[in-house]
Amino acid sequence: MSEINGHGVNGGGVDGGGPLALSLVPKTDAKQTMKDFKTDQEVRWCPGCGDYAILAAVQSFLPELGLRRENITFVSGIGCSSRFPYYMNTYGFHSIHGRAPAIATGLATSRPDLSVWVVTGDGDALSIGGNHLIHALRRNVNLKILLFNNRIYGLTKGQYSPTSETGKITKSTPMGSLDAPFNPLSLAIGAEGTFVARTIDSDRKHLHSVLRAAAEHRGTALVEIYQNCNIFNDGAFDPLKDASVRDDITVRLEDKQPIVFGAEGQKALRRTRTGSFEVVNTADVDPSEIAVHDASNPDPSQAFALSRLDSPAFEHTPIGIFRNVDRPSYDELMRDQLDEAAESQGKGDLAALLASGDTWRVD
């Protein structure tokens, strides 16, 4: 690294073009492939784990961004998914249970020339680290948070998680869990998240498109990824993967498009008077009654209502980008204050600072 100046921006190689979130991240001219992002470390997830598919998707999508590899950093907490950085040939920081958003906040806020990714799980992000997650979201720190949601604790061998359905029988809840689960997307929208999306480990194409939009988002992007734990919670998302039913229950959100779903587009969503959504037969309603998805609407109530459609029973599960609004990112705002201070007061002069206030001279 050539230098870090007072504002922490890496010198050289900054391309002014492209989306704002990545405008300060140096680009590469070299052609990258998926292989460039693999490490020599043996991947140690259980055979059949959904994490493999997500890892492959991330490694194969990153070349699309054309960023210098050394300017990408993955930060994780603790849990199965948090081993992710070891398998990415970028900079990486495997940190403490729940604290990845906090650690990544310091990194992203001081280094706008980095593309910073947080890899976390439902226990890591929503239980022990819930506080950091909501505060990163409200601040709109320039982080891309991949929340691998398998609705179970894997690394500690199978206790229920904050997204497990109530009544879940696990090692720690032999008579069933008592807790009501979190809906991660409702939580993120409630925490003033500016980019909130959901995708699924088994759908590489969809994963790619959501990851790309997240990477380019200005500020915090939260991507919930439904991920199968084939050891402790196998089949948790089977209805969304079963070819015979998935099209009937998966609501694929497309921005500015009417929300219709089903193999033939035979179902649609209509807003009720209370603001929630109801499922209707497309043929039975006037097209004007069908809700049009509007991810960039500053009012989060529609995105929130969409997030409430999902339930552990998977009657209807929206995937895609629920919310994507533009708001200055935290590092931009902080940088602006530093620039403003240097401009209005002049650049810092240490001798003058030390001698500020009431002084006297002894001869």
Next chain:
Amino acid sequence: MTKQVQQLDRVIIRFAGDSGDGMQLTGDRFTQETAAFGNDLSTLPNFPAEIRAPAGTLPGVSSFQLHFADHDILTPGDAPNVLVAMNPAALKANLGDLPRGADLIVNTDEFTKRNLAKVGYAASPVEDESLSEFRVHALPLTSMTVKALADFDISKKDAERAKNMFALGLLCWLYHRPTEGTVSFLERKFAKKPEIMKANIAAFQAGWSFGETTEAFSVQYEIKPAEHAPGLYRNITGNTALAYGLVAAGERSGLPVFLGSYPITPASDILHELSRHKRFGVRTFQAEDEIAAVGAALGASFGGSLGVTTTSGPGIALKSETIGLAVATELPLLVIDVQRAGPSTGLPTKTEQADLMQAMYGRNGEAPVPVVAPRSPSDCFDAALEAARIAVKYRTPVIVLSDGYLANGSEPWKIPAVDSLPMIEPGFAEADQDDFQPFRRDPETLARPWAVPGTPGLEHRIGGLEKADGSGNISYDGANHDKMVRLRQAKVDGIANDVEPLEVDDPSGEARVLVLGWGGTYGAISAAVRRVRKSGGTIAQAHLRHLNPFPANTEAVLRSYDKVVVPEINLGQLAMLLRGRFLIDVVSYNRVRGLPFKAEELAGVIRDVIDSE
């Protein structure tokens, strides 16, 4: 009338009143005038944890003690020569500290039946014989202030609130203090409320004139300026000095400073101060909690900033896991602990030295962390720079143990020349090395490379899992773990040879007893040592700045004395470390009253040990 002028070599004044009476401000202004006049000084603010405890009650009493002299002094003084008591509660709370013959200025307007009853006085002590051993100046300060401000277009309440300025004016007259600084201070402070500004200045001047004309005071005192080395001086508190030290560390290393902090007494002022210095590129981040504060600081360190977190003891408890991660990942990190009385919430505004063991051992696993402790308010500046030097050079978290007394206390500081400050070399790993190994160590320091994101060719992964020596890959190998544990320990132990040796003050060279302290007790111990020597005792003194590791000569120093006395504001934590490390049975002296030691108390302790020889 012509007043008699009496020369004094030193005075201790205590301003005491209700928390809403502005006593801290009054004390601070008197301090600034005293500093500008050229006396040496030391201050001790003492205030309740409550922002506004019920008015007129004992828990609501706030005080500010100032010791100033025509010579070099070391402490804010044991007992005040003058007590200004703005109400009965202030009198009652502070009377016990007042020596016979002391001056007592009381604001009689507040000695109403109701206020007296609030603190359990059946009758006014000003009017009976109970204060006969003091020189009592019973003055209606509030009504004199209101009268002096009769012509101002302000409310009665605002007029009454200016009584602290009246008292300040009177004290400034009594001790020949300059007044220009306070006038210009009031002009700045109330720039947006001109009428209030003029009224406060008028109250201040009325207090001064009252002293000049009244018969209540027949004597005016003079304390000549102290001899100071030539140079430019200012008065500085420990927290401000620490903040400046952090800015200086950033400037002298070329590293951008990143402070992650969560508000906590008595450390918050460092956050406030640093947040004002954005023009230096200092980033301050008020985090959602203590854990996020240190986490963000460590994340910034990973990215090549000088990561800093500031807190007090309860915050350290929450940060422990992240400090352990900094030990494991071997990244520079500054952790500032402004200690307060514990355990748990304890006494948030009172001082203590009881976090030493927490700093040393408060983490899981073998997690050695260098510990540095400043000895005086102005020394917080140097301690911050020294901590930054060690953190960056050795790629390690460093804990700085300040305390509430140092944080809020103040003293004159000879402003150092920027060129004289140490340079800190970040020594980032260079790009595109063949066979880069993130845990290959410098053979001399045992520090690993600091390879920050953005550096081509050095992409690597760090984390809390044990890493293989050299390659930094995850390793579950027991032999490797044993090696890494020992390497991390050896790295920190090796710092002993890279810090100033423990210096002993033993003028006669014949002392058989050594008094050894650490951190904020330096002033009180040194003042006690002076007293002992003045009365014919022979005593050596040393003070530890580095608690981990101890300077290389520490054991030799301790062994060259028959007895070692270790006064601490805890129950013997340094004593336990010394016994454990060196098998030397030091004499431990401990008090945990939330206040600094008194010089006379320690002098007695030292004399007793000498006499028992």
